[in-house]
Amino acid sequence: DRIICMLFGTCQTFLLEWLSFLVENEKISNARHKELHFVKTRLQDAIRKKLKNDFRLDAFGSSENGFGSNKSDYDVFFRYGNDNYERSSEMQIQTIINIEQALRAARFSRVMSITTAKVPIVKFAIRVESGEIEGDISYYNELALHNTQLLKRYCSWTKDETLSKLGMFIKKWAKNCEIGDASKGSLSSYAYIILLIHFLQRLPDPLLPVLQEMGEKRTIQVDGWDVYFCDDEPMPSWSQCTLSVSELFLQFLEYFAKFDWQNQVVQIRQTNKLTKIEKGWKKLMCIEDPFDLDHNLGSGISPRMFAFIMKSFVTSREVFFTLKEREGFVRSNMAA
Template identity: 30%
Template sequence: MALLRDRLSNEKNLPLDGKRQRFHSPHQEPTIVNHIVPLSDERRYSVSPLFHTHYVPDIVRCVPPFREISILEPREITLPEAKDKLSQQILELFEACQQQVSDLKKKELCRTELQREIQLLFPQSRLFLVGSSLNGFGTRSSDGDLCLVVKEEPVNQKTEARHILTLVHKHFCTRLSSYIQRPQLIRAKVPIVKFRDKVSCVEFDLNVNNIVGIRNTFLLRTYAYLENGVRPLVLVIKKWASHHDINDASRGTLSSYSLVLMVLHYLQTLPEPFLPSIQKIYPESFSPSVQLHLVHQAPCNVPPYLSKNESNLGDLLLGFLKYYATEFDWNSQMISVREAKAIPRPDGIEWRNKYICVEEPFDGTNTARAVHEKQKFDMIKDQFLKSWHRLKNRKDLNSILPLRAAILKR
């Protein structure tokens, strides 16, 4: 806890100790990975025999620990040139709102310290930073998503995961109450612990064994740095969707993850594709069978993609809105980034009578299943159509997204 107290008193200068690690991109950026911090026996809390025998096996024996990687600053990627007003507005919004290296460092520092604490409860567990914080599509205001892996096999979310999170929640409320605010155990279909880190002021969601979330974090990170226009385009579309209240899965609209997949799918399906399917080109690097301790290496195997598509950011934004407003067949098609095309909807219960079908690239589930009301679906379609018409006529981003307000929100 001495380290935690030091952190509270020294928030402005957040030095990262030599054991903390970075991330890789196709441009040879280093990669943040999560490693096991060995704990002596006397530091371990006792847990019930159930967890020793079934819930938390010694995964170290079957999964090698991560190698430590020295910390290096991520390399900046050259942004596309903007020769028109709309493209310039998109770039200015991106540069004002994109997640900074300092933001990521704060989240990673919190992850490192929490992993050390949680390993008092579950000595062989690992804590992964996942989602927008690490996949390249984060903003300055992005929440942090954490995945606690207690074993590489699936866990029952109703029983095992809830029990594990109950212990973690209790630990947060007692031992860590000095720097964690408002820890809440949310007993949803996939239970989470929500909390706020007092030092970084970041809101975190922590789940148990959402392995696919770790895999898709590095898949999306690869796409994010494959072409230099991808991140600005995704950021402006997320901001647009949030402004129009269609970016909240908890309220029956689109999750940010689904929106990102929709953008990638659109870029893959242009007459001159802006992006390929990297799962098709590099199947071994992005196979669901790749062991977790190797997943972070996948982006290193993918060089930058040189597309022949010379569309500017303004044209791509207009095309995205038009595609989903007038071209995509919501009734019979499924969005598939894995296949780099729209494919017929499967006939399984996961897809039947669903308004929007977006395939999760690894486990094949529907990431847009939260859109289960026709009213919300119609609202989403209506925003695509109205925004396309407004932007086409005015060629000013303010016509669909007030830039000053969006920048203030970061």
Template identity: 30%
Template structure:
């Protein structure tokens, strides 16, 4: 039913030139395309299987305790693979060489590049791959403040540091909530397995496409129950979301009906249309968009903030839980999105007299350049070092200060929250800033809080900040503003 069509049907060609980009995308060099044609001819001449070249979006280093098994296999949930049990699914972990053609027959057959283009024989597990010295992927753990992409949880030594600093009851409650609810390595691994398999299947429709895991799952701000966001990139640059993106997602939706591991694919025609579906294997809910490139950029910006200072992730998780409990964390209902809440937390931490975190886009502009080629974005911040803050406030003090800042200090009617500039900037007459709450998107400058368009909802948000601050400064017990046991159960 679905052939290896290099692009969209002719009847859907639009004047914006989107469809004319297939099958030659701008992300591949001329040499890579020449190699691709040569490999295809050689494979046909020798009767070998041939898969289209794939450029994975980021290096994937799964945690050693999570051995990979075929996604969709009946034994996927139960079987642990032996250390010497190699297979084609090893190649789905997105560990790749940043340069050079991928000529291995195993790589061509699986649709993913081999970690070593000259090696023959069994596939190599990503944890065994030795990258060349000087490569941006040389260290499988971390070169700067960031953990590898296969690791979601906090380092043990960082948790020990947080525990030693959590001397008061409120701080200990916040830390306990974080440890209980934070996304685990195996949670992230399940999402990656589905992403990798879906990328291979969608490449039957769009051979040069890639799928990126984005949002809280990858940024470090996810919980064990977090849904997963995916971005299907079919070309560099923008895509007409009203027409082309909807058509692409409708084709993907039809494909999903034929995939045994996908359940209930539903097309949502929003401003940025998405395809919602559930992975039958892991039970994770996914939202897939097309070419929402800014989502990839801000994922890796937020990921850097998440790991640059050990107190950031526990505070963000707490505030998302707090906002969800009081019903002010749902953009579809006219309140704050989780992304907006994260930006509000980062802004507060940046603007303290002694900042807890730096301004990354100001201090490291070369790592977050807004027009950087999208396939370079994941490796952009890898060398950024940890930030040593002079601010030694506890988790409890930071939470209380956050509530006070937005309850009594920040001027909602006059200022825009800007993480990009690490300050509150004056509102202008721009349409985006004529809203009750204004939070600047760090890359495209839009207002991420534009969903709050009703005065009643805005007043409810403000009053909750104030009420929680008043209670917490007297009680210093998290249970008075957020039931801890219930929050742990709903992780």
């Protein structure tokens, strides 16, 4: 028994060290930012050769929101320069196909358009000095630019990068557990960051405010939704946070292992609880997008996947908690 316990402990210690090492080493670097800038220029040059109209490309997602790693993909929007973009899905698909042809002609690798998804995209890859960067171009979706800014604001709330590390760690953990890929029926990285923000807002001593309720509230309409959030309040001092990244991670696991998924909706836009009945939502996992309030980020989760995700939360919590109790290892190795 003792030998099995020791082996088990060693494996978990190794896993934890490994995850901690990855997060530390994968944090998006200045060199990576330069490479992404280079990729953007290459994309612009390629598309300019094919499309006559004036256009622009904007990066969003993890390269911009503070939760990015050197291995994250590169999410880019295409839009026509005069902002008078075409909303018909036929035109969007045609534009995506034109971009696909432009990237093929410019010898990007693994170029492939996916026009059957809710948002049509062109996938691509390109070699850079540090290896290969994968990315995708989608048609302009202004809401995603706003939610990227919202996440960035939350991410920079902590002066010592606690939140950025925790977010990267959770994305890594979810991908390792095979529950962090929306294209395979689980949850997107974006959804995990929403879960994280929700959890930090609801700690007995909240570590994050509810930015959409703060400040001089006014309505800013984008695509029919209110994208207001407070970004002019001074940053608070982080010194009140006495919890380490690993302790927060454990509490995160516990919070969602015990979450009332049957009745409640996970959301980050209001302090008050929100029920499925209020939303009229019936899915097993309800995670509300902060701006597009009709968008449930958990709508694609099957009962089987739901059970699998829950098992990952419960089992990981047991494993990491046992480890913490037994060795006091988590605190010493992963403290921010």
